Amino acid sequence: MTSDPADLTAADYLDGAREMTATGRPYLAHLLAEEAARRTTDPATAAGIRASFPDPTTARKESD
Numbered sequence: 001m002t003s004d005p006a007d008l009t010a011a012d013y014l015d016g017a018r019e020m021t022a023t024g025r026p027y028l029a030h031l032l033a034e035e036a037a038r039r040t041t042d043p044a045t046a047a048g049i050r051a052s053f054p055d056p057t058t059a060r061k062e063s064d
């Protein structure tokens with residue numbers, strides 16, 4: 001792994017997103033997946049990444 005964020009690939013960000021999902025950090029997973037999607041040149045692949053890691057704040061239910 002590199003220490004320079006500019007050297008990270010979409011696969012590196014996806015690995016991080018999976019790790020964050022496994023540790024119960026869905027918002028961080030979403031942010032990492034968004035960066036992976038941004039670094040992906042194929043629009044269909046980027047859409048699949050975004051669908052796999054949806055924004056947890058939009059799905060959150062408010063309770064009284």
